[in-house]
Each structure stands twice: as C-alpha cells, then as structure tokens.
Amino acid sequence: MNIIYTSDKVAVAEVLAKRKVFIKPKLYEMLNMFGKNVDTVNGEEWSRHRKITAPCFNERVSSFVWDESVRQSQAMFSQWLAQPGGKVSRMVDDARIVALHVLYAAGFGVQHDFSGGARVSAPGYKLSHRDTLMTMLNNFIATMIVAPQEAIFDKIVMILSPRMKSVLLAIQEFRRYTDEAIASERKLLAEDRGDQRHNLMSTLIRTSDQAKADGAQSALSLTDDEIKGNIFIFNVAGHDTTANTLAYAFALLAINADIQKWVTDEIDEVLEGDESSVYEDAYPRLKRVMAVMYETLRLFGPVPQIPRRPVTPNVPLTITRPNAWTSMEFSSSTTTLLIPANTLVNLNIHAMHTTPSTYTSPKVWNPKRWITSTSPTGQSASSDRSTLQNEKLLHMEQGFAPWASGPRICPGMKFAQVEFTAVLSTVLKRARIAPSVKGGEDGSGMTAKTEVEALLQDSHHIGATVSMKRPEDLWLKVVER
Numbered sequence: 001m002n003i004i005y006t007s008d009k010v011a012v013a014e015v016l017a018k019r020k021v022f023i024k025p026k027l028y029e030m031l032n033m034f035g036k037n038v039d040t041v042n043g044e045e046w047s048r049h050r051k052i053t054a055p056c057f058n059e060r061v062s063s064f065v066w067d068e069s070v071r072q073s074q075a076m077f078s079q080w081l082a083q084p085g086g087k088v089s090r091m092v093d094d095a096r097i098v099a100l101h102v103l104y105a106a107g108f109g110v111q112h113d114f115s116g117g118a119r120v121s122a123p124g125y126k127l128s129h130r131d132t133l134m135t136m137l138n139n140f141i142a143t144m145i146v147a148p149q150e151a152i153f154d155k156i157v158m159i160l161s162p163r164m165k166s167v168l169l170a171i172q173e174f175r176r177y178t179d180e181a182i183a184s185e186r187k188l189l190a191e192d193r194g195d196q197r198h199n200l201m202s203t204l205i206r207t208s209d210q211a212k213a214d215g216a217q218s219a220l221s222l223t224d225d226e227i228k229g230n231i232f233i234f235n236v237a238g239h240d241t242t243a244n245t246l247a248y249a250f251a252l253l254a255i256n257a258d259i260q261k262w263v264t265d266e267i268d269e270v271l272e273g274d275e276s277s278v279y280e281d282a283y284p285r286l287k288r289v290m291a292v293m294y295e296t297l298r299l300f301g302p303v304p305q306i307p308r309r310p311v312t313p314n315v316p317l318t319i320t321r322p323n324a325w326t327s328m329e330f331s332s333s334t335t336t337l338l339i340p341a342n343t344l345v346n347l348n349i350h351a352m353h354t355t356p357s358t359y360t361s362p363k364v365w366n367p368k369r370w371i372t373s374t375s376p377t378g379q380s381a382s383s384d385r386s387t388l389q390n391e392k393l394l395h396m397e398q399g400f401a402p403w404a405s406g407p408r409i410c411p412g413m414k415f416a417q418v419e420f421t422a423v424l425s426t427v428l429k430r431a432r433i434a435p436s437v438k439g440g441e442d443g444s445g446m447t448a449k450t451e452v453e454a455l456l457q458d459s460h461h462i463g464a465t466v467s468m469k470r471p472e473d474l475w476l477k478v479v480e481r
C-alpha cells in the first residue's frame with residue numbers, strides 16, 4: 001500500500017470535494033460497532049444516511065444548544081469560583097461534562113445538572129453514561145475487538161483482564177443506555193408528543209419511522225441498528241472534539257491576556273446587561289469569539305489528518321505547481337498527478353493549517369488574523385461600538401478545514417460553533433482567566449505561564465482526537481470581574 005501525504009490546499013479541497021472518487025477507507029468501518037452510520041459509509045448508502053441525519057442539525061437545535069450551553073457553563077463557572085483562590089485544575093474534565101450534557105440535551109432530549117447528570121450511574125447501572133463513553137474512547141482498540149464479539153466475550157468474562165472486563169461492561173451498558181433512550185423516544189412518538197421534541201434523536205427516529213410507515217423502505221429510512229450507529233457516532237464525534245477545543249481556548253486565553261481583553265470587549269458590548277442572552281441576537285455578533293475558536297482549531301484542531309482512498313487507479317489529482325517549476329515554465333499555477341493503484345491519500349490538515357505560504361507567523365496563536373474591518377480606519381484593534389459592528393469574520397475557501405469541507409463536511413459544525421460561543425462568552429462575561437500552578441504561585445508569574453505553554457505543546461493524537469497529554473496538570477485561576 002502506498003501513502004501520499006499532502007498538505008497542499010488545492011489538493012485537500014479537491015479530494016474533499018469529490019466524495020465519489022475519493023472515498024472513506026475501510027478503517028472507518030471500525031466505527032460500525034453499534035451499527036453502520038453516516039461517518040463510515042460511502043456512495044448511495046452515505047447519501048441515504050446523510051439525508052436523514054442532516055435535518056437533525058437545524059436552527060431549532062442550535063437555539064437549544066445555546067440555551068443549554070449557557071445553563072451548563074453558568075453552573076460550571078459557579079463551581080470554579082467556589083474553589084480556594086479560584087484555582088481550577090479540572091478544566092478539561094469540566095469542559096467535557098459541559099459538552100456531554102449539551103449533547104444529551106440537544107441531542108437526546110435529556111437534561112442534566114452540571115454537578116450530577118452524566119457523571120452519575122442511572123439506577124440498575126454500574127457505570128454512568130459518561131463513563132461508558134469515556135471507557136470506550138480511552139480503550140478504542142480493545143473496544144473495536146470486543147464490541148463485534150460481545151456475546152463471546154460475555155461468556156468468557158471470568159478469564160478476562162480487568163481492563164477487558166471494564167471495556168465489555170462499558171459496551172454493554174452503553175448499548176442499554178442507547179436502547180432505553182430510543183425506546184423512550186418512541187414511546188413519546190406513539191403518545192403523539194413526538195412533534196414537540198426537536199432533538200437529534202427524535203428527528204432521526206421520526207424521519208425514519210415515518211418513511212417506513214409510508215413504505216419508502218430504502219429511500220429515506222434507517223434500520224434500528226443504523227439509528228444506534230448514528231447515535232453512537234454523534235456521541236463520539238460531538239463530544240471530545242468540542243470539549244478539547246474549549247479547554248485549549250481557555251488555556252490559550254489565560255496566557256494571552258491582551259487577546260482575552262480584546263475578545264471580552266466584544267462580549268461586554270454584545271451581552272450588555274444581558275442576564276439571559278438570546279441565541280438569535282447574540283450568536284451572530286460574537287465574531288471575535290468565533291475567531292478565537294477558528295484560531296484554536298487551526299493550531300489544536302481535534303482532527304489533524306483525514307484519510308481517503310481513490311476508487312480506481314490513475315485518478316487525477318490537482319496540486320499547486322511547485323515554485324521551481326513555475327519559474328521555468330510560465331504556465332498554470334496548478335498541475336495534475338495521477339495516483340497509482342493501491343494508494344491511500346492522507347490529508348495533513350494540521351500541516352495545511354501551519355504553512356507559512358497561507359499564514360503569516362503560522363505558529364503564533366493570533367485570533368485577530370480572522371477579523372477584517374470594513375470601517376474606514378480599518379482598525380480591528382479598537383473596540384468601540386462602530387468598529388465592532390464593522391468587523392467581519394474572514395472566510396477562507398481553501399487552506400482552513402478543521403471541519404473538513406465539501407459534501408462530507410462535519411454536520412455538527414454549527415452545533416459546535418454555537419456551543420463554543422455560548423460557553424466562552426458566558427464565562428468571560430463574568431470572569432478573567434489567568435495561568436496558575438499547582439503549588440503556591442498566584443497565577444500572574446512567568447512560571448505559571450511557561451508551565452501552561454509547555455502543557456499545551458505536550459499534546460498528542462491518540463484515541464479519537466488531539467488532546468493534552470496531562471490535562472490534570474492544567475491549573476488556571478478564575479477571577480470574578
């Protein structure tokens with residue numbers, strides 16, 4: 001098997017645009033453990049999954065994501081302030097809880113309190129819903145081995161290692177949690193209350209069951225296993241991705257006080273005197289907050305590479321013509337390669353995000369690069385009302401793809417954007433965040449800043465997403481404004 005690695009923005013955009021020519025390779029099938037889903041299938045099968053799952057991510061859900069994110073982050077923030085000296089060491093874990101609770105509420109119609117909720121096992125369960133998911137994500141390889149052979153592993157449970165036992169339990173209980181959630185949603189639908197519910201799962205079941213009832217068996221419906229498969233993938237894809245982006249952003253803002261001030265100026269203006277912000281009004285105006293998200297994803301995006309497989313040998317691929325050639329032959333800025341048989345094309349998104357040919361000072365975290373000003377002075381550094389109103393978020397056709405691009409672009413992009421914006425603005429409206437250390441230092445010294453910087457660099461891509469290797473060592477100080 002050959003592998004082509006590319007970070008060329010022209011090639012990346014072309015590969016992602018042609019979903020029928022560059023398909024998802026077989027390794028995605030590992031994620032079929034609870035059923036086939038929109039993330040793992042190709043061709044017509046993908047069209048069917050996507051048509052049914054896409055309507056789940058509508059504006060009504062976005063509005064709900066906003067409200068729930070605000071509710072969760074207010075509770076999280078109160079807990080942070082209650083810590084001695086406002087020093088918080090579980091920010092990564094807390095961001096994960098917020099993301100999980102928002103997903104349960106907007107995704108599955110189940111609301112939890114920040115301090116309890118998904119952390120607590122339901123009656124009759126040994127593990128909490130969160131722990132089933134985290135055990136599977138943290139032991140991904142073992143989960144892929146055990147899940148398809150669950151019945152066999154159950155018979156030999158006595159001789160399994162403690163780790164394999166815990167993976168088996170997580171798979172079994174996750175399945176039970178999902179089955180119960182689907183059954184309860186169906187019950188509400190049968191009682192004719194389904195129309196009032198607008199979460200991801202209710203939309204999925206309603207659309208599918210309705211199509212089955214109408215006799216459109218294959219066109220617009222999912223089997224029960226496929227519904228479970230999609231719910232699993234929403235859980236996996238929609239939780240750690242957003243949570244890690246939030247955790248990185250908090251840490252980066254803590255060590256970049258000037259950027260924190262710049263973004264807080266916008267939040268103060270948009271959420272002026274607003275105790276309960278309204279999605280439709282606030283979200284589109286929080287452009288600097290979105291710039292913080294973009295810039296965090298540029299450097300610490302949870303999906304640093306995307307693999308694809310050409311369906312036939314000798315598929316042409318357009319790439320940027322290397323500079324040396326262009327100077328010799330005065331011709332087009334692109335050229336074409338033919339991809340040999342049996343070749344995987346690996347899109348290196350992180351390298352594309354850090355190339356100096358697209359980004360000046362590419363290693364520097366600078367959210368301001370995403371804001372352009374249409375004011376006559378062009379001052380995006382200022383924060384007066386008219387400057388803020390004239391600012392625009394930069395849109396890049398190529399060279400920036402943390403959510404991929406083309407027809408298979410992440411369907412949860414808006415979900416994640418709304419959640420990120422709501423959480424960050426809720427916290428920064430009331431607090432300032434500074435770096436801290438476990439021991440005595442108060443958070444303003446160089447040591448704390450250097451430690452947080454080192455911790456951010458000490459990240460890895462293991463399991464599903466990019467994350468900090470030592471999240472428990474991240475100490476930040478939260479000071480009420």
Ligand code: HEM
Pocket residue numbers: 038039040050233234237238239241242245297301302303306307401402403404407408409410411412413415416
């Ligand atoms: C910051 C947050 C997120 C990032 C950076 C992100 C990134 C991505 C990327 C890069 C892909 C394409 C992967 C590939 O083609 O191999 C993808 C696909 C996907 N994402 Fe996200 N995602 C995020 C949040 C979410 C959320 C919140 C959900 C759902 C609640 C979600 C659900 C999905 C699904 C179902 C797919 C597969 C789509 C398809 O193949 O048609 N993601 N995501």
